[in-house]
Each structure stands twice: as C-alpha cells, then as structure tokens.
Amino acid sequence: MIEKMQAAGIIPVIVIDDVGKAVPLARALVKGGLPVLEVTFRTKCAGEAIALIKKEVPGATVIAGTVLTMAQLFEAKAAGAEACVAPGFDPAIVKAAFAAGMPFCPGVATASELSQALSCGCKIVKFFPAESAGGVKYIKDLLGAFRWTGVKIMPTGGVKPANVSDYLKVPEIACCGGTWIAPKDAIASGDWAAIESLAAEAAAMVKAVRG
Numbered sequence: 001m002i003e004k005m006q007a008a009g010i011i012p013v014i015v016i017d018d019v020g021k022a023v024p025l026a027r028a029l030v031k032g033g034l035p036v037l038e039v040t041f042r043t044k045c046a047g048e049a050i051a052l053i054k055k056e057v058p059g060a061t062v063i064a065g066t067v068l069t070m071a072q073l074f075e076a077k078a079a080g081a082e083a084c085v086a087p088g089f090d091p092a093i094v095k096a097a098f099a100a101g102m103p104f105c106p107g108v109a110t111a112s113e114l115s116q117a118l119s120c121g122c123k124i125v126k127f128f129p130a131e132s133a134g135g136v137k138y139i140k141d142l143l144g145a146f147r148w149t150g151v152k153i154m155p156t157g158g159v160k161p162a163n164v165s166d167y168l169k170v171p172e173i174a175c176c177g178g179t180w181i182a183p184k185d186a187i188a189s190g191d192w193a194a195i196e197s198l199a200a201e202a203a204a205m206v207k208a209v210r211g
Helices: 002-008 019-032 046-056 070-079 091-099 111-119 135-149 164-168 184-189 192-210
Strands: 010-014 036-040 061-065 083-085 124-127 152-155 176-178
Touching: 002 010, 002 036, 002 152, 010 019, 010 192, 019 036, 019 046, 019 192, 036 046, 046 061, 046 070, 061 070, 070 091, 111 135, 135 152, 135 164, 152 176, 164 176, 164 192, 184 192
Parallel strands: 010 036, 010 176, 036 061, 061 083, 124 152
Antiparallel strands: none
16 A cells, blocks of 8 residues: 555545545546545545445545544445545554554654554554644654654645645655645536646656656
C-alpha cells in the first residue's frame, strides 16, 4: 500500500455528501492520473461511496479517511477500503486495524506521537495539520531524529499547488493529501471535466519532481 501511495504522489482527500456522485468523481480523478483516493468518513454515506467506487471504477485504490472510531474502521473494511487514515493517533484503533489486516496511517504532529505510532508498528504516518504544525521545515527537523526508522510521511492540511513540490522533494514523504483537487463546488455541480483537469495538473507536479 505504501508503494501505491508513493507512486501516486498526491492523494485527493474527498468529501462525498451525495453517494450518486461517488463513481463519476472517482472516474474523473483516476482518468486525470490520480488513482489513489481518500474518501473521508466526514459524511454518513462514506462507506457506501467506498463500496461503489471499488465496484464501478477499475484502477481506483480507495483509502478510508478520517477514521476515528472502531465502527468506522470495520465499516471501511466491510466496504472494501484498502487502508485507513486518521487525523490523530489512537493506539486502540491502530492495533484493532492491524489485527483485522487493515493497513493504518495514523495522524501525528509531534515527536512523541510519532514515536508511539512506530511502537505500534506503523510504517507510514499522516502529518496533520501539515502547514499549521510547521510544514516542510518541521518535518525535516523531525526526521533528523527519526529518519533511521524508515518511516514514511503523508502531509495533509494546507498542502496546495504553491507548496506541494517542496513536500514532494523530501525523500521520506511518500505522498501528500490534498483537498484542492476535488472542490466542493465542482462536485456539487458535477463538473467532472474540471476535476479531471485538476487531477492531471497534480499528477504533472508529481512527475516534475519525481520523474
């Protein structure tokens, strides 16, 4: 899973209010060149949306995001999510995920949280909220003590076209999560061409940095 995330470089973080928009949204993102999608559990239809995308969109790798409870973890697994991401670190949920065979990427913002996540067996962590917590410089400073562990990082929160390249240049950063690729207004209006274009631009940024 980490290899898939690293190959994608940028992962759209999407909020789906209308399950009927899940499949065309996913198709637009995959067609634009971003095959790894994070569907957040910020809405009640997240599980249903994940299941539909898995069934109807070949080539899509679906991650469940904002997984904060055991119930969401098991709903994500039942829906076919291939990994889970959380904005924070809850050891009980991480351990339950691993016991269920579900890759889990917890959120961290401090050295203590990162150390605890590594102790639980996590190989990748979400750095959140990335820009507010210190951005690229903070991550580099953190890696000064943790680079030897081989941990991979997924910054999310405040990452945008103007700064994403700076993040992607850090070798330990597997990928970045971004909300700008699937704007709420474009989803609401069904402007899939605009979303595909934003995805293509993001994919081009990854290629420009990583080749």
